[in-house]
Amino acid sequence: MKKIKNKSIVSILIIAALFMLYSPFYANALNMSEVEESLTCYVCVGEPLNIDRCGGGDQMRATIKTMIKEGKTKQEILDFFEKKYGEGILTIPPKRGFNLVAYAAPFVGLIIGVIIAFLLVKKWGISAETGGTETRDSALSSDMQHKIDDELSKLDEEA
Amino acid sequence: MVNIGEISKFIAFVFSGLTMFFVLAGLVRNDVRFIESGRRSIYGAALFITLSSYALFYLFLTNNYQVEYVASYSDRALPLFYKLTSFWAGQKGSLLFWSWMLSLFAAIVAFRTRKEVPNKNIPYVYLVLAGCIMFFNFLLLTISNPFDLLSFMPADGKGLNPMLQNPGMIWHPPTLFLGYIGFTIPFAYAVAAMTTGKLDATWVKQTRVWTVISWIFLTIGIILGGQWAYVELGWGGYWAWDPVENASFIPWLVATAYLHTAIIQEKRNIMKVWNMVLILLTFILCIFGTYLVRSGILESVHDFGPTGLGGYFLAFMIALFIGGVYLIVESYGEMKTDSTIESYLSRESTFLFNNVVLLALAFSTLFGTTFPIMSEIVTGKKITVGQPFFNQVNTPLFLFLFLLTGLCPLIGWRKASVDNLKKNFMIPAAVTIIGAVTLAAFGFTEVYPLISFSLSIFVIATIIGEFKRGTKARMKLTKETALTAFPRLIIKMRRRYGGYIVHLGMIIIVIGITGSSAYKIEEQATLDKGESMTIGEYELRYDSFKYFKKWNREIYAATLTVFKNGENLGTISPERRYYTNAKQPTTEVSIRSNLLEDLYIIMPGVTQKEQITLSVTVNPLLAWIWVGSILMVLGGILAIIPKRKKRLAE
Numbered sequence: 001m002k003k004i005k006n007k008s009i010v011s012i013l014i015i016a017a018l019f020m021l022y023s024p025f026y027a028n029a030l031n032m033s034e035v036e037e038s039l040t041c042y043v044c045v046g047e048p049l050n051i052d053r054c055g056g057g058d059q060m061r062a063t064i065k066t067m068i069k070e071g072k073t074k075q076e077i078l079d080f081f082e083k084k085y086g087e088g089i090l091t092i093p094p095k096r097g098f099n100l101v102a103y104a105a106p107f108v109g110l111i112i113g114v115i116i117a118f119l120l121v122k123k124w125g126i127s128a129e130t131g132g133t134e135t136r137d138s139a140l141s142s143d144m145q146h147k148i149d150d151e152l153s154k155l156d157e158e159a
Numbered sequence: 160m161v162n163i164g165e166i167s168k169f170i171a172f173v174f175s176g177l178t179m180f181f182v183l184a185g186l187v188r189n190d191v192r193f194i195e196s197g198r199r200s201i202y203g204a205a206l207f208i209t210l211s212s213y214a215l216f217y218l219f220l221t222n223n224y225q226v227e228y229v230a231s232y233s234d235r236a237l238p239l240f241y242k243l244t245s246f247w248a249g250q251k252g253s254l255l256f257w258s259w260m261l262s263l264f265a266a267i268v269a270f271r272t273r274k275e276v277p278n279k280n281i282p283y284v285y286l287v288l289a290g291c292i293m294f295f296n297f298l299l300l301t302i303s304n305p306f307d308l309l310s311f312m313p314a315d316g317k318g319l320n321p322m323l324q325n326p327g328m329i330w331h332p333p334t335l336f337l338g339y340i341g342f343t344i345p346f347a348y349a350v351a352a353m354t355t356g357k358l359d360a361t362w363v364k365q366t367r368v369w370t371v372i373s374w375i376f377l378t379i380g381i382i383l384g385g386q387w388a389y390v391e392l393g394w395g396g397y398w399a400w401d402p403v404e405n406a407s408f409i410p411w412l413v414a415t416a417y418l419h420t421a422i423i424q425e426k427r428n429i430m431k432v433w434n435m436v437l438i439l440l441t442f443i444l445c446i447f448g449t450y451l452v453r454s455g456i457l458e459s460v461h462d463f464g465p466t467g468l469g470g471y472f473l474a475f476m477i478a479l480f481i482g483g484v485y486l487i488v489e490s491y492g493e494m495k496t497d498s499t500i501e502s503y504l505s506r507e508s509t510f511l512f513n514n515v516v517l518l519a520l521a522f523s524t525l526f527g528t529t530f531p532i533m534s535e536i537v538t539g540k541k542i543t544v545g546q547p548f549f550n551q552v553n554t555p556l557f558l559f560l561f562l563l564t565g566l567c568p569l570i571g572w573r574k575a576s577v578d579n580l581k582k583n584f585m586i587p588a589a590v591t592i593i594g595a596v597t598l599a600a601f602g603f604t605e606v607y608p609l610i611s612f613s614l615s616i617f618v619i620a621t622i623i624g625e626f627k628r629g630t631k632a633r634m635k636l637t638k639e640t641a642l643t644a645f646p647r648l649i650i651k652m653r654r655r656y657g658g659y660i661v662h663l664g665m666i667i668i669v670i671g672i673t674g675s676s677a678y679k680i681e682e683q684a685t686l687d688k689g690e691s692m693t694i695g696e697y698e699l700r701y702d703s704f705k706y707f708k709k710w711n712r713e714i715y716a717a718t719l720t721v722f723k724n725g726e727n728l729g730t731i732s733p734e735r736r737y738y739t740n741a742k743q744p745t746t747e748v749s750i751r752s753n754l755l756e757d758l759y760i761i762m763p764g765v766t767q768k769e770q771i772t773l774s775v776t777v778n779p780l781l782a783w784i785w786v787g788s789i790l791m792v793l794g795g796i797l798a799i800i801p802k803r804k805k806r807l808a809e
Contacts, residue, residue, distance in 0.1 A: 031681050033776075040543050048399065048545050053743070053763075065683075091545025093530075098538050102530045106523030106552050110559075113515035121508050 035064050035077050038092055042085050161226060164214030164306045167207040168255075171262065172296035174203035178289035182282045194282045198269045201285065204292055205266035212259045215252060215305055219245055224313045228252060228305040234318035236711035236739050244328045245319050250453055250466045251305035253332065257449070258295035260340045265292060268344060280362065283351035291343050294475055302467050318711070321738040321745045327387025335380025335407055339445040341373025342414065346442035349435055353486040358431055358494050360424045367421065368799050370438075374418060375795040377411050382788040389781075390748050397784065398672075400549035402457040405528045406448035409521045414441045416517040419510045426572070427507065431494040432487065433514070439483040444521075446476050456532060504580060509567040516560045523552050550676075558610055561669060564662055565618040568625045587620035608677040611669060618666045622659050629656070649797070657798030660790055667787030674780030675757075681776040688769065695777045697758060698722040702730070704769040713737040717762055717771050721751060733762040733773070757781040 036050040043056030060081070067077045081089050093099035178200040185193030215228075219242045224230040232245040232252070247253040265288040275281050299305070345366035352362040384404065385397035398404065417437035420430045451457060454469030487494075502508065527544045534542045569583040594616035595609065603609050626645070629652070633644040649656045684692035686701040693699075700720045707714055715735040721728040734747035751758040757778040764772030 032683070033679075033681055037546050040545070045541075046543055048543075050396075050546075051399065053746070088541050088543060091543050092547040092551070093534070093542050093544060098534060099542070102527060102534075102544065102548070103552060105526050106519060106556065109522045110516065110519035110556065113519055114512065117508075117511050117515050118503075121503055121511065 030068055030074055032061070032064060032068065035068070035074055036061065038074070038078055038090060039064075039081055040089055040091055042089060045088070048091055160214045160217050160221075160223070161306050161308065164211045164218070165304075167211035167214065168296065168299055168304075168306070171204045171207035171211060171258075172293065172300055174200045174207060175262075175289045175293040175296055178204065178285060179293065182286045182289070186282055191277050194276050194285070197282070197285055197289070198273065198276060201262070201265050201269040201289065201292075204289070204296075205262040208255075208259045208262045208292075208296070212246075212255060215246055215255060216243065218306075219243065222316070224316045225308050225311070226305075227307045227309050230309060230313050230316040232316070232319055234316040234711070234739070237316075237319055237324075238710050240329065241319055241324055244323075244332075247332045247336070248319055248323055248328070249305075250468070251299075251303045251307075253336070254295060254303050254453075254468075255299055255305050256333070257336055257340060258292060258299060260337060261288075261295060261343060262292050264340060264344060265289070268347075279355045280348065280351040280357055283354045284347045287347035287350050288343065291347075298468060298471060302471075318739065318741075321712075321736065321741045322391055324738070325387055325391050327383055327391070331380060331383040331387055334376050334383060338373050338375075338377025338380050338407075339410070339448060341369055341376055342410070342438075342442050342445050344369040344373075345438050349438045350482075350486060353435065353490045356490060356493055358490060360428055363421045363424050363434065367425075368801075370414070370418060370421065371795055371799045374411070374414050375792055377407065377414065378788075378795065379792055381407050381411060382785075382792075386785065390750065397781075400524075400527075400546045402528050403448075403452055405524050405549075406451040409525050409528075410441050410444035410448060412517050412521040412524070413437055413444055416514040416521075417441055419517075420514055423507050423510055429507070430511075432491060435487055435490075435494065437514075439479070439487070443476055443479050443483070444525075446472060446479065450476060451528075457528070504570055504577070506567060506570050506572045509563055509570055513560065513563045513567065516556060516563060520553060520556045520560065523556060524549065527552065554607055557669075558607075558614060561611070561614040561618055561666070564665070565614065565621045568621050568659070583624070587617055587624060590620040591617040605677060608673050611673040615666045615670050615673075618662065622663050622666075625659055626656070653797045653800055657794045657796075660794030660797060662794075664787040664790030664792075664794055667790060668784050669787075671780050671783030671785075671787060674783065675778040678779045679776055681774070683772065683774045685764070685770060685772045692773065692775070694758075694775050696724050697775075697777065698725075699731075699760070699773070699775065701771060701773075704765075704771070711739045715765055717765075717773075719760070719773075721758065731758070731760060733760045735762055735765055752782050754782050754786075755779065 033050055037048060039049040039060065041047050041049050041052035041054060041057040042060065043054055044052050047057075049057055049060055064077060067080065072080075078090060082094075087094060093102055095103060178197045181193045181197030181200060185191065185195075185197060218226050218229050219233055220239075222229070222233070222235055224233075228249060228251050229245075232248045233242050237245070245252070247256045265285075268284065268288065272278070272281050272284070345362075348362040348366045352358050381404075384407070388399065388404075389397040414437075417434060420434050420437065423430050424434050450469060450472035453466045453472060456469065527549055530544050531542055534540060565587065569587070570580060591613055595613040598609060598612055603612065626648075629648045630641055630645045633639060633648045634641060637644065637647075639647065680695050682692060682694040686692060688701055688703065691698050691700040698721075700722070701717060702720055703718045705716050705718070707716075713736070715737075716732045717734075719731050719733070721731055728751070731749045731751055733749040736745045736747055738745065746761050746763055749760045749762075751760075757776075759776040759778055761774045762771055763774055
């Protein structure tokens, strides 16, 4: 057991050492691409600015560069462009009005899915324990049941 | 050759119709001979659509620009291998490719089942496959004909879009299509099983190899697309959550969910309804993917624009959906099983929750992709849903999925005891805590990257634990040494350990994505010859500039010497290219890659005085994405290598 622990710890330290090479040195200030990916080109409608290479996009990039140099935050820059070109210029819908549906729906879906899965397993679990539904156990001889249990316990090895 | 292409396409359509006719006649008259004729007609459809495809290849190679499709996607200066790939560069050719591959797949099924014709399910499999082939051939005959002629013979073609002149064009579209197309086979078997009521795990077992192969192709297609987008500036990096990228990712997620629960049906004969829903959904989403690309309803750098096919694909999807729901409702009673999942602490249960998360991810991606349309309908405003939105919404779901990926191998089938779980859980949990604390101590304190790296450690620890347990058990049983037992364990139990290798690959990809997205740095500079710029530990010195012509392009290339901490690492050469058929220059990325980081250089600007503008990024751990991808594919292949048939005497 100790050996396993030691080896596992050594492996982890090696992985950690690799990550160490990228310590906070790289956690830098606001950069162009962070802002670019949040905007679309005002000329090529719907095309993210980090992909776009047209003259209109170049103008926007120059403005962003200036604003970053002036010390503006990402939100301030996005607000500036939204005020100028409207909500459609953003690649991330503002969290207001109907847009909230886009943010909430996936998590609501997940929560509903998890609840249903929990309830199903609970229902099935109770059924299996109480024999509330017709289970396969009732139809089998105990010998056969033992055999099936043995087979199932071997599944981990044979899967 | 145009006539051969046209006529062959028509004959292929007739053969797919004949298949349906003979099979239906065989079912009505209960006569195997008709069904056998239907089976043979599938070969006819495959043969003639192959001939039609050959004709299109020939027209590209012989520069026949009177064919509108050839003139639109090729020109005389185009290198030979790109002429061949132009086949699937446009909407019409890619549809012919789809029909061709589907017919070949159907022919393989027809051949492999040649002795099973009297089997109750098989005629329905032929019927579904022939129906799908007929749908695609109908489109090729009516509104998407790649053999349409121009009224004149142009001197040259328009040429292939420069962004498509990349080795990615050779492999990415075909592999992605093969993934989509392959899922038609399990879909056909599922429909057949529901129609005949033979709903045990037989259809799942029969289609397992098809499902995994399709999943592997889809995976390869997605990865190659990412790799192509990474090296070809203008497609937003390896993953931009573009609608068309999403269209391939959504069926991949649902197919991944199906691959997991199919194992449960095989082992325990439960979750029959669920698996039917998943495989129907996977196929419909594959069609949805091609609908998105061909309908023009969403804006994407990858789509074909409005093609007039949207309505047909929509109708096909609606028909599939209604038919699928009808069959599931009709056979629901027969699919209900007596066996159940007995405990939260069971592998079946973790598979179920893993399915919920995978479907939530698919739903969230689908919802985000189509939200601009919904928003326009509801509010009248056109909005854009891009990369930051998907990163924000999907990241927590992915983290939850990774947690389950780690937990799953620790829990046994049916009902695990708490003591057993504790025993299995202890070491990976301890290792994860140590890893997380170590990472935090070294300054990795941003929440998502820290959680992502920690969960990666957890999953890797559990997988290593599994390999270790298996090797030890084998050593005990066979008295082999560890070096012999380990590879033999993997070879003997390749399905199980292939699966773990896929998981390992996925987690390595996660590490690459986390490192490259959370810790990348970038700089821009304008340099004259002899000047340098610094980024992180790198220094780039602009040494020289050259101009030359190659194939159908003029190339302007800068040569830069790369130094890291003062050590000379050699030269690197970003380019600007002017293709003969293009209005705008393109920018060729130059990458210096190793396992630790990618130095990624683009040259967006060049002046007449040979002054250059550079945009440089250091992407940490990015190569891990490609390493992990290769592992995922290898794991998948390992899992489907068939076992040698035992001799009767044994």
